[in-house]
Amino acid sequence: MAHEHDHSHEEVPAFALEVPEFEFLRYEVAEGIAWVTFTRPKALNALAADVLREIAEVTEVIAEDPEVKVAVFTGEGKAFVAGADISEINALKDVFIGREFALAGQEVMNHIAALPVPTIAAINGYALGGGLELALACDLRVAATKAKLGLPEVGLGLIPGFGGTQRLPRLVGVGRAFDLILTGRHVPAEEALALGLVNRVADDAVAAARELAQAIMKNSPVALALAKEAVARGADVPLPEALEIEADLFGMTVTTHDMREGTAAFLEKRAPEFKGE
Numbered sequence: 001m002a003h004e005h006d007h008s009h010e011e012v013p014a015f016a017l018e019v020p021e022f023e024f025l026r027y028e029v030a031e032g033i034a035w036v037t038f039t040r041p042k043a044l045n046a047l048a049a050d051v052l053r054e055i056a057e058v059t060e061v062i063a064e065d066p067e068v069k070v071a072v073f074t075g076e077g078k079a080f081v082a083g084a085d086i087s088e089i090n091a092l093k094d095v096f097i098g099r100e101f102a103l104a105g106q107e108v109m110n111h112i113a114a115l116p117v118p119t120i121a122a123i124n125g126y127a128l129g130g131g132l133e134l135a136l137a138c139d140l141r142v143a144a145t146k147a148k149l150g151l152p153e154v155g156l157g158l159i160p161g162f163g164g165t166q167r168l169p170r171l172v173g174v175g176r177a178f179d180l181i182l183t184g185r186h187v188p189a190e191e192a193l194a195l196g197l198v199n200r201v202a203d204d205a206v207a208a209a210r211e212l213a214q215a216i217m218k219n220s221p222v223a224l225a226l227a228k229e230a231v232a233r234g235a236d237v238p239l240p241e242a243l244e245i246e247a248d249l250f251g252m253t254v255t256t257h258d259m260r261e262g263t264a265a266f267l268e269k270r271a272p273e274f275k276g277e
């Protein structure tokens with residue numbers, strides 16, 4: 001085959017994943033966990049358009065990386081994410097551009113929600129507005145004791161626009177969601193736990209997220225992906241149809257190596273060795 005270019009990357013094995021350079025986040029994979037850390041602490045990790053673009057890119061990297069079993073999102077400094085960038089919103093004037101702004105943010109959150117691996121928001125500090133909406137797009141939320149969560153948009157003359165008016169009531173119920181959406185107040189972590197808004201509260205959210213990820217990773221990766229798919233696809237359809245989706249996906253599990261291995265290991269009183277297939 002003729003070589004038309006100087007392939008300076010030729011020594012990289014064909015299967016190596018190309019990870020783009022990120023400016024506003026750090027991407028690391030260690031022991032099966034993909035860590036996405038927002039690194040714009042001076043602006044409290046606010047979601048400027050460029051940050052949202054990088055989040056969309058990193059979800060593609062995660063989805064394609066076979067090493068990743070669980071993904072954790074967290075922030076540097078005193079905030080997880082303090083919302084969409086208010087100076088960018090201040091510049092929005094046209095109704096259609098405003099709508100596009102919300103749709104673009106929603107799309108990024110949808111990318112997170114659609115990831116095939118379990119996702120955890122390690123809420124190290126403020127998770128406000130678009131920041132809470134990002135956490136709501138994750139499967140699980142772990143909050144630091146000092147974290148504050150809220151949807152303060154109405155105080156800015158806005159409404160939540162990155163999924164908050166929809167994902168929050170689905171998670172905690174309409175009445176509890178209205179409390180947050182209409183007051184815009186900052187909810188402390190312990191109260192967020194009582195509301196069902198977060199799954200765990202710990203002094204160190206990152207350490208607690210790591211423990212949660214490790215507990216999840218003991219299970220079959222293929223079962224995790226199918227369980228996640230069942231919940232997601234069943235969420236917005238009538239119950240009889242949702243139960244059919246569950247049965248179809250259950251059917252798929254019985255054809256997997258992991259199901260043979262998991263059930264055999266139980267019967268043989270030993271630990272399973274899952275392959276994710």
Ligand SMILES: C/C=C/C(=O)SCCNC(=O)CCNC(=O)[C@H](O)C(C)(C)COP(=O)(O)OP(=O)(O)OC[C@H]1O[C@@H](n2cnc3c(N)ncnc32)[C@H](O)[C@@H]1OP(=O)(O)O
Nearest residue numbers: 042043044046082083084085086126128129130152161162
């Ligand atoms: C569809 C989605 C819509 C949305 O998400 S709308 C945004 C919703 N979020 C908010 O309304 C929260 C806004 N931020 C705050 O209320 C405060 O911050 C905090 C309570 C979280 C923290 O207050 P404190 O500790 O006093 O820090 P600080 O001096 O306000 O913030 C440090 C720097 O970060 C900038 N910043 C904070 N949040 C945002 C943001 N969401 N968009 C743009 N910049 C933000 C500030 O302005 C400041 O910057 P400088 O150092 O240059 O003065």
